[in-house]
Amino acid sequence: MFFRANVALSMVSVALQTVLLVTVWRAVYTNRPAVAGISESDAVSYAVIAMLLWHVALPWQLSSIPERVREGTIATDLIRPVGVVGQSLLQSFGAIVGAIPGVVVGLVLALALGGLTPPATGAAFLGFLLTAALGWLLAALLNLAVSMVAFWTTDTRGPFYVYRAIASFASGALVPLWFVPASLRPYLDALPFGLQVFAPLQLWQGQEPLGGLGGVITAQLGWLAASTAIVALVTWRALRKVVINGG
């Protein structure tokens, strides 16, 4: 009952965000045909889909590992025939399934309000789906690496705030990266976060992301390999560091 109510409320929340985003971005474009070369319809559509990606992929929210380390219940995860990393990734995947009703509501409402432009082409849509999926996996692995800090610090709020501040901005989920000053772009392009939201959305809108579709996928695979190595190393170290709180 509580969980069904939670899903229903998250659908209401997505609906509210969709209406607000469409209204605010249209207000920003009042009497302006384009800002930084981006049309109103593209900007509104970008804002809605970025919000839905945020909702469905829960980016930059840590896994349950920090809470389980703090409470000592990580002990029961360590005696399972599935690794802690596998359990955490499966849990993140389950969260996606739980977020699907909210996404459906957001898409339907955005379409009804005329705030959603369809993908530029069928190929663009497939490119979006593939890169968004790889972007989600990258976000999940990076979240996991940051979560593992809990094995050293118990309280992960400090590292989490820093991580979320950087990741949410650098991904383009808060502000599309078109509007970021050119001097900042090389730094943001060097980070993996733009590959999670901005690059897939560029593909949706028929724009050429940095390096094209092949370049985005190559960069995502490279970052996935690097983050997998980081997670493996951090996990290996963390499991030698385990202290079970609460006896």
Place this chain on the structure above:
Amino acid sequence: MIEVADLIKEFQKPQPTTGRLSGVRQLWAPRRAVRAVDGVSFAVERGEMVGYLGANGAGKSTTIKMLTGIVVPTSGTVRVDGLVPWANRRKHAHNIGVVFGQKTQLWFDLPLRVSLETIRDLYRVGPAEYAARIDEFDEVLQIKDFLDTPIRSLSLGQRMRGDLAGAMLHRPQVLYLDEPTVGLDVVAKQALRDFIAEQNRVHATTVMITTHDMDDIEQLCRRIVMIDSGRVVYDGDLATLKRRYLPFREVVVTPTEGADPTSIRAEHADRLENSDGTISLRFDPERTSAAAVIAQATSVAEIADLHVNEPKLEDVVRLIYAEAER
């Protein structure tokens, strides 16, 4: 089945700091090693039930966490059915079941049925085996009464019965129980003990149990391993432990009204007058027998009642823990 040799676990703790900004200075305070387990060695045969005892902080739970692969030791070796637990976590997980009295391995928000089905899938238990085991467990644990209740809504006794079913669902060779009866009422405790004894008897499950409830030990274990300050101080059978620490028995006599209590004595027995008017005759069974003490006591005065007190494990443990504190 379980081989432990020279097992050591040290935790690094910051040295306490005091004075101004002590909370900040604590961040780079020098660390000191605290040894929780200090050279523990023992071996457990297949099908044995072993009580692993010790006062709070003696290192029991840390040892169990190393045996289960949760915690990696500083040094020493552990092999459970030939596997090093922390190096072969996934394979080892199929060999062991674990019940923590203080934490549940079930999913807090899911009904017990869904938790057990999830465990079934995690451990790849077939549907027919699963159904048969649920029926078998239900005979003693009576879990079918609350299979559809979320774990968060179960009483502690029900939750522990569910936890035990979850731990044994994949029929592990070794069952570790870390204070499984803490906080349970007598009926729930007995159900758990009956279940553990049956699993051991029918399936030769090796059981290792830490507990502060001496009835758990007296009913389940023939062998005790006792640790203090991380070291094994006793490893042997229960009867020998009692003989070593409480080598005497006691005949408690209630004289009839008018009888002279001072006359109640026996050869080779210390005489104690209790505050309730009874007389205790404490004797070493190697020097005299209960029958001889009773015969002498009843020959000199008229007796209203008498009984023989056997040494209790609880008294033995209290004695050992008190020694350790000194």
